[in-house]
Amino acid sequence: MIFSSKLIEDAVRAFAGLPGIGRKSALRMVLHLLKQEPEKVAEFTRAIAQMHQDIRYCSQCHNVSDAEVCSICSNPGRQRSQVCVVENLRDVIAIESTQQYSGLYHVLGGILSPLDGIGPEQLQIDSLVQRVREQGIQELIMALSPTIEGDTTAYYIARQLGDTPVTLTAIARGIAFGGELEYADEMTLARSIAKRLPMDSYMSLSKA
Numbered sequence: 001m002i003f004s005s006k007l008i009e010d011a012v013r014a015f016a017g018l019p020g021i022g023r024k025s026a027l028r029m030v031l032h033l034l035k036q037e038p039e040k041v042a043e044f045t046r047a048i049a050q051m052h053q054d055i056r057y058c059s060q061c062h063n064v065s066d067a068e069v070c071s072i073c074s075n076p077g078r079q080r081s082q083v084c085v086v087e088n089l090r091d092v093i094a095i096e097s098t099q100q101y102s103g104l105y106h107v108l109g110g111i112l113s114p115l116d117g118i119g120p121e122q123l124q125i126d127s128l129v130q131r132v133r134e135q136g137i138q139e140l141i142m143a144l145s146p147t148i149e150g151d152t153t154a155y156y157i158a159r160q161l162g163d164t165p166v167t168l169t170a171i172a173r174g175i176a177f178g179g180e181l182e183y184a185d186e187m188t189l190a191r192s193i194a195k196r197l198p199m200d201s202y203m204s205l206s207k208a
């Protein structure tokens with residue numbers, strides 16, 4: 001033990017177990033907490049314990065939620081005929097932060113990956129198909145990773161939908177903003193050209 005206290009050692013180990021936190025940062029956090037008032041520390045631990053205990057998944061879109069239906073699904077201002085299909089919660093946060101999308105989501109909980117043992121039954125695909133059929137959804141926007149697995153998942157969902165009347169679209173895959181064209185890989189560049197947008201929609205996005 002390099003610390004004179006096992007209590008400190010245990011707390012440092014707990015923080016260092018978090019992603020992106022090394023032992024030095026963990027120690028800095030522990031020493032910071034040590035200096036705080038007891039109520040402050042109690043509030044901190046309570047927030048984490050409560051989050052872990054009370055969090056649930058939205059019965060509609062499977063995003064994390066505080067209630068049976070999440071705040072996005074229950075928002076009357078959202079476009080209910082449009083559903084964006086994503087892999088996980090982080091994708092919802094990323095798309096929400098653009099403030100460019102006003103439809104609903106469907107969180108699959110992963111993508112098909114036979115090598116990792118992830119098949120359709122591990123994902124929220126059946127519930128998506130059911131949702132499209134029962135809720136009059138007009139457009140499904142596939143916002144999955146630009147990988148073989150992502151494409152396979154989108155293709156599988158399209159097949160499951162069969163002749164259900166719904167328009168399937170996919171997010172455009174292009175050059176990263178601020179990226180240099182010459183450094184883009186061929187696949188990205190080829191898709192960017194194939195999926196080009198009218199100039200006016202492009203300009204309004206960059207102005208937003």
Ligand SMILES: [Zn+2]
Nearest residue numbers: 058061070073
């Ligand atoms: Zn929801």
